[in-house]
Structure formats: C-alpha cells, structure tokens
Amino acid sequence: MSLIEIKNLCHRYSGQEVLKNIDMELKKGELLALIGPTGAGKTTLLRLIGLLETPTSGRIYFDGIDVTASGRVRLEIRRRLAFVLQKPVVFNLSVYDNIACGLRWRGQRRGDIKEKVSRILEVIGLSATGNRNARTLSGGEAQRVAIARAIIVEPQILLLDEPTANLDPISVAKIEELISIISRQYKTTIVMATHDMSQGQRLADRIGVLVDGSMVQVGDSRQVFSFPRNRQVAEFVGIGNIIDGVIAASKAGVVTINSGGTVIEAISDYGVGEAVSACIRPEDIILSLSKTKSSARNSFTGQVKEVVLAGSLARVEIDCGLRLVALVTKKSADELKLKSGHRVCASFKASGVHVIKRN
Amino acid sequence: MTEIWSGFVRAIELIISLDPEVMEIAGKSLMISVTSTLLASLICLPLASLIHFNRFVGKRLLINFIQTLYSLPTVVVGLFVFVFFSRAGPLGGLDIMFTPTLMVIGQVFLILPILLGLIISALGGVDRPLIDTAFSLGASSFQAAVIILREARYAVVAAIIMGFSRAISEVGLAIMVGGNIKGFTRVLTTAISLETSKGELELSIALGIILLAIALIVNLALNRLQQR
Numbered sequence A: 001m002s003l004i005e006i007k008n009l010c011h012r013y014s015g016q017e018v019l020k021n022i023d024m025e026l027k028k029g030e031l032l033a034l035i036g037p038t039g040a041g042k043t044t045l046l047r048l049i050g051l052l053e054t055p056t057s058g059r060i061y062f063d064g065i066d067v068t069a070s071g072r073v074r075l076e077i078r079r080r081l082a083f084v085l086q087k088p089v090v091f092n093l094s095v096y097d098n099i100a101c102g103l104r105w106r107g108q109r110r111g112d113i114k115e116k117v118s119r120i121l122e123v124i125g126l127s128a129t130g131n132r133n134a135r136t137l138s139g140g141e142a143q144r145v146a147i148a149r150a151i152i153v154e155p156q157i158l159l160l161d162e163p164t165a166n167l168d169p170i171s172v173a174k175i176e177e178l179i180s181i182i183s184r185q186y187k188t189t190i191v192m193a194t195h196d197m198s199q200g201q202r203l204a205d206r207i208g209v210l211v212d213g214s215m216v217q218v219g220d221s222r223q224v225f226s227f228p229r230n231r232q233v234a235e236f237v238g239i240g241n242i243i244d245g246v247i248a249a250s251k252a253g254v255v256t257i258n259s260g261g262t263v264i265e266a267i268s269d270y271g272v273g274e275a276v277s278a279c280i281r282p283e284d285i286i287l288s289l290s291k292t293k294s295s296a297r298n299s300f301t302g303q304v305k306e307v308v309l310a311g312s313l314a315r316v317e318i319d320c321g322l323r324l325v326a327l328v329t330k331k332s333a334d335e336l337k338l339k340s341g342h343r344v345c346a347s348f349k350a351s352g353v354h355v356i357k358r359n
Numbered sequence B: 001m002t003e004i005w006s007g008f009v010r011a012i013e014l015i016i017s018l019d020p021e022v023m024e025i026a027g028k029s030l031m032i033s034v035t036s037t038l039l040a041s042l043i044c045l046p047l048a049s050l051i052h053f054n055r056f057v058g059k060r061l062l063i064n065f066i067q068t069l070y071s072l073p074t075v076v077v078g079l080f081v082f083v084f085f086s087r088a089g090p091l092g093g094l095d096i097m098f099t100p101t102l103m104v105i106g107q108v109f110l111i112l113p114i115l116l117g118l119i120i121s122a123l124g125g126v127d128r129p130l131i132d133t134a135f136s137l138g139a140s141s142f143q144a145a146v147i148i149l150r151e152a153r154y155a156v157v158a159a160i161i162m163g164f165s166r167a168i169s170e171v172g173l174a175i176m177v178g179g180n181i182k183g184f185t186r187v188l189t190t191a192i193s194l195e196t197s198k199g200e201l202e203l204s205i206a207l208g209i210i211l212l213a214i215a216l217i218v219n220l221a222l223n224r225l226q227q228r
C-alpha cells in the first residue's frame, strides 16, 4: 500500500486556483522530486502534505488515514513527518535549542536529546556553534540547522522545499549527500521541491512536474527528461529543440513531420494530419562538415549562427531552414572549426525525435 | 523650593533608616501590584495566544475593543468593583470590601486590557514562517504557542512592565476599594495623596521616590530576565 495517497486535491488562495486536481501516490521509502517553474504550486503542495494548510477540496491519506479530517489525527500525523520550509527560519534561541525542539515536543528524554543533538551537530559540521544564538548563523549554516532539526526526529516522511537554494556548490554537495543517506539508509520517504533539474535527476526515484498547478507528468527521470508528455514539460526540462509541425505521412511507425516546408522523420504512432511538436535534445544532434552516409534519417545543411562555450561543451546554433541547437564537445567544435557563418551539416536519428501532440 | 529640598533630605533619611511605616507601605504596594500583575499575566498569556492563533468572526472588532479599554479610567474600574463587592452587591457575601485581596482583584481587571492587547500585538510581531516552522516540526498548538511567546519575549516582557506600571501607579481604585486603611490597605499612592493633602510634603516626597525606585528595580529585573 502506498504511504501517501493524494486524491483530486485542489487548493485556492483568495479565489485564485493554485493547485488543480492533483492525484499522486508515494510508496514507502520513495524519493519524489517536484520540479516546475516558479509559482507552479510546489510549495503549496508540500504545505498541504505537511498539514500546514487544509486543502480547498480533495483528500490526502497517510497509511490509509484521511488527514483532511481535522482534530487529533493531524497532530499525530504531523509528528510522523518533518518539513524544511523554503525560507529557513530559526528560532531566536541557541543552535542547540533549535535542533532539540522537535525532540522535546515529542517528549523524549533529556539525555537522549543531548546525545542525538551532539551527534547531528557533528554531521552538519556545526559542533562548535551549539551554544550560539541561531540568529547569528550565516544563511548556509541556518539552512543546515533547519535540515538537522527536521531529520533529528527521524520522520517517516521528510518534506524538503528547495533545500539547497542559495548555497555554494560544496554545501549543495554535502546536503545532497545527507539527503541521499537519509533516503537510502533510513528508508525515509522524501518529497523534495527543487528548481535544479539535475538535482532531481541525481537524487529522485521519480520526478513530478508541476506546471500552473497541474501535475503534468510523473515518472522516472528518463521518462520526464527524454519523453516529456507535452510541450510545457518539454520546455521546462530544457529539451532545446521543440519544432512544431503537422504529420504528413505515416508508414510502419515512422512518420514524416512537415514543419513549414522542412521535413523531419520520426518514430511515432500519431496519424496523418495530427498537429505535433518534435522534441530533439541538443546532445542528440551530430555535426559534420559534409553530409555523411550515416544511419541518421534526418540530415540538414545550414549556417552556423552562434557558438557559445560552456565549460567543456559548445552550444551551437544552426540555421538550416529549421533553427536547431546542438551540444557538442569543445574538442569536436575545434576540430570542425565551427564559427558563425560557416556551413555545417546537422543530423539526428528518427529515434532521437520525441513526438508529442499539441493541443 | 526649600520645602522640596528639605523634603528630599528627609526622604533620604526615611529610606536609609528603613522607617517601619514607610517600609510597610512600600511592601504592601509591591505585594499587591506584583500579585495582580502575575495573576493578570497568567490569564493573558493563554488568552492572548488563543485570540491570536484562532480565526473567528469579530476578531478584529474584539481587538479594537480591548485596545479601547487601555484608557479605562481607574475610578471606573473602582466603581464597578465597588458595586459588585459592596455589602449589597452580588458578590457582597464574600466580605472582602476594603481588603488587599479586593485591591488585587481590582488591579487585575484594570491592567487586563492593556496586558492582553499588548501581548496580542507582541505575538503579531512574530513572523508567520516561525509559526509554520513550529508546526512543521511537530509542535502541538500549546507547544507552538509557548515557543512563539518565547520568540516574542521582549515585547511580552514590555507588556508585563506596562501592566505593572499601571498597577503600582494607580490611585483611584486603591482608595475606592481599599479605603486607605493604615497598616492594612494603605499603599504608596494612597499614602502620598493623603500626606500631601495633610501638608506632609516630606513624607510624600519620600514615598514618591520609593515608588519610582521600585518601578526602576522591577524594570531592571524584568529586563534581566528578558536577556536570557
């Protein structure tokens, strides 16, 4: 049975619909990442699961218990979860007291609390600051305290709202490691909202994409990043090339998509006349100086418009009737002497094209 | 002018020599006002939390009403208490008219609005995310109220100081329901008013200085507490 079950959840803030008919299930021990543009409703969904707010309509079940019903159950359930808010705030108390409060509220013994707090202070590398007022911590330190005081209660469910926002890469790596330990070793069920898609990819078992209050797609990272369900998801996960067209022909699973006169071949079941978008990941496009005899069904010659270097990669924009963006290694960009104005051939396989229906 | 000066000197003498009458009056004042402030705080801390943390119809109106009562004249409170506790009144059977007990009760009513109103605003000054944080870490409503009160401790202590100041400095109520009985219900303010009317300015000034000194000490003590 799933640990959390969400049914037809809707939420409004002063009349404005923020969450629309969310259906979702979470198994015990699973790590779900919520991604989506700003204002999509990630925080709101977490607040509803965290019982900080009551939904306008719909139901949330924990272990089969309906928690939308109020009263004693809610406190009991709240004590089985912990929630790290998007903006970490600390109480105007010592770091020690900040971390200890969840344990005290659960009535744990003084000695146990002391032991647990000192252990976790060590884990987050703040042992020396235990007696300091938490308000004097830096942003990143406060963030670590916020995470520590949530995980110290050993929750069954941990809710994290952008736990690594505004942190430097080393702190991000540390916190990601911590999250992955909690998930793997303690089998804690985690729901984590994040802006950072690669973080979702690294940590999550499944990814949920929220757009405008709707859960547009839930799936593992391969499904979400390679086979986005619709144009919004494709745009959000940064597919790079999204080409609108109409299916002109279909034969044995291979379709021909006409996009303003240019023809792309792809693998798809959609029928002739269907309005679709062809999604091609920039790293799936191969560049060469002349047309090669490869297995790639799609091959276009055009002019390089722009080359932008990013680390060891080069992002190349090509105008070949279609505007295509390709991602190649800097080394191959050098070998091909890619420069704006040069002519180049871009090719990609029919199987590298993900076709989605437009509505 | 010389009168004030000699009054001042005599006042210092009275204080240094620990004059028994003066000490008795000061002690009584302190005891009555501290008790009433403690009782009012015990009522107001939970009541303010209840009002602050719950949503209900007329909440805004209630708070406005409480704030209006800040300026309740002490004699009006005195009048109400008198009517209720005098022989013929509904609570006359308790027979506590003109006792320190009734002075405490009167002072509790007197400072209740200001204490309640100021504690509610103190709680309002705590950021919403802190309340969310308390709940997100498994606090019950009561535990959340306690930590939020702790968070607002500076403003809460300031509210309590205000309440105490109003209690120890009022005179109308103390005369009306206490009766200024020597050695029993005579407190600093009623004694000052009596001695001044008798022309005993020296004693009045001495009592006035003690009143201020008590206010200062209580302030300092509470401020110490608040630093923790």
Ligand SMILES: Nc1ncnc2c1ncn2[C@@H]1O[C@H](COP(=O)(O)OP(=O)(O)OP(=O)(O)O)[C@@H](O)[C@H]1O
Residues within 6 Å of the ligand: A013, A014, A018, A036, A037, A038, A039, A040, A041, A042, A043, A044, A045, A086
């Ligand atoms: N208390 C509130 N009152 C009114 N509107 C709100 C409230 N909280 C959130 N909203 C609105 O609800 C929508 C969703 O907000 P939410 O915070 O859930 O988005 P989000 O996906 O977490 O965004 P971000 O990535 O920026 O954190 C936004 O349009 C926001 O303005």
Ligand SMILES: [Mg+2]
Residues within 6 Å of the ligand: A042, A043, A044, A086, A161, A193
């Ligand atoms: Mg958010």
